[in-house]
Amino acid sequence: MGQRADPDWDEIFMQAALQPDMWLGALDALASQTGSGHGQLIGVGGAREIPFNIVTNFSTDLIDHFAVSGWGAETHNFRVAASNRHIERGFYDPILFEEHYDQVIPQLASSDYLDWCEEIGIPFGCQTNLVIDNFGIVGLATLRDRKDGRTTAAQRKIFASGAKAARRAVRLQEKLEGEQAKLLAGAFDAIQVSAFIIDVRGQLLAHSIGADAMLAAGDVRVAGQSIDAPGAPFTLRQTVQALTADGGLDHMRTQIITAENRPPLMIEGFRLPEREWSLGKLPHAILIANGPRRDRAGVTQYLSAIYRLSPAEADIAVRLFEGKPRARIAAERGVTAETLRGQIKQIYLKCGVDSEAALMRLLAPILS
Template sequence: MDFRRLEAAKHALANVAFAPDQWEDTLREVAAACGTGRAQLVAFGGPNFIPFNRTNDIDPAFITDFPQIDGGSPEVNWRVACAGAPFQLARETDYAEARKRIRRGVYDDFVSQFDLPYGCQCVLTQKPGLMIGMAVLRHHADGWSSSEDCESFLALAPHVLEAVRTQLAIGEEASHLLSNSLDAMQALALVLDGFGHIRSITPAADLMLRNGDVLRAYGERLSAARIASDLVLQKAIADILSERAASARLILQGEDMTEVACHLVAYPRREHEFGFAPRILVLLKQPEQLGASHAEDLVRMFGLTISEAHVAIAAANGLSREQIARTRKKSAGTVNAQFKSIFRKMDVSREAELVSFINRILR
């Protein structure tokens, strides 16, 4: 074991989070301490979703082509198939076993193109939907990793994880600072990271998502209540994360036809950031129409059925009886009968009086 190289790598890792433009030099030090020329730090969010992939002194095609071959899939990439518990070493003998379980030779062709068939690796941290790992990569001429190389690799792995966590914490602080500024302006806003995950949210936006009429948090992801709206929203997020677009303006509709204006804006990307840094600012406009929560208020206050309450809210939002029948897929006779019941329970005699009363107590 080359202790001088090992200490140099540890020193570089202790400082790189505060100077992220030095990651390539730092990975070069890690590789040298492990007896090779290249080290890799990579995050997997799915077969072709690679939030970051840093490898020193590498052909750019190694980075750009990796997602295109589904490089994050254990059914394609025998290195990914070898992934175990955090800090569990996998090396050439494990690669050979994993190859036997993979019929497709796509990844073999890929590593042959760049002459990087050997090396060792480990997972640094993982949670559902995300794995961050490190590896050192070796050419044919380098041969297999020695036991000393593997020992050095495992000695450095905790230091790499600490550097990653420190840089992520810095990015997290940036998200919260932005969120606090927006909160001071009482904005309906969220910040998404490079994974599309919600990193921070203002209290006003959190309340809207908890209501869930139009938008909601599904795990760490922002989603729309209606499938059609969610498809539009997810495409807009994906386009901004992949830099196909810098912004998007959407009108998203809930199940009760409530609408929310949603403006997505790309946050300036820093060249050496990880995927957890702020990437998208989402600004929401409070819906001007009444929604499902207001319908529940009418149920509690006047004893309306939930169907009657939605009809009353639709009327207060300006829909005619014909539009209500069409929207709710009910017959005109059913809607007329519901209006009669609503009038009786709310002690009004006509629609104009009903709308005025609802607006007065709910808006």
């Protein structure tokens, strides 16, 4: 029999970077090839205030239990402790495994995390850091039970090969997530709308050319990476906080006070449809300083910029908001009823709603 071909890790992980819902499959492939029960991608620390923790063949209850137990600290977590010891010595991305865990376990302040790992069957494995920057750490790991045993040199070699490709994939996905904010800003420039794009932490990712004038005039100021301005009934910072808070609002409206006795500006904030997970650099909300012209072309371009609707989908959304029956919309657009149903389904998906009533509520601040 011929030798089994090694997986093409570049292809496996690059597909995950382009389609993040494929990360679980990529991690599962790495776990399988190394004889491990679980693959893990985790983001922690630094400015990464919204961490992610993706583990294959693992219940969300266990992941939530880890988070609320506070076991991410090196005083309790032997995996974190082993990583930090190497980072302190200038070794940022070695392959760490059971031998390194054995060295730090006696120094832990508590055995709670160690006991939990034994209980749920993940005392062994190997790990490496894929990214260390001012945004935090992204780590890759395989997790194993005692039946799997300790990792072998051959398994760690496979893991290292996969990690090399995963590192490139994470960097690519971060780049793609960051570019989305710039693309959005460009879309608003095209329709002459002043816009600020913020991330899930409320920090400024990008802004349109029109927003430059507001910054230059001092109407809006940037403090660190956050924007603020006095306003009523809310300051700009309070508006951002309402859009980014867990369970926060989908839409906010406030008036900011301008300098030099110029008329006040109305600011509207829109929370974008949420993704299942990201590396933390996706646009989360948009703040608009001057809304679209009420003509059909301006509004449809505006909807395309905010919700990434196609021109056809944006036009259909406007017609639905105007109260036109679906049969009439289909006839006016020259499509079948089935095609229209499919297009409306895509509108719901992109806008993060599940009914026409919810879509109307979403569109009301824009089109009323």
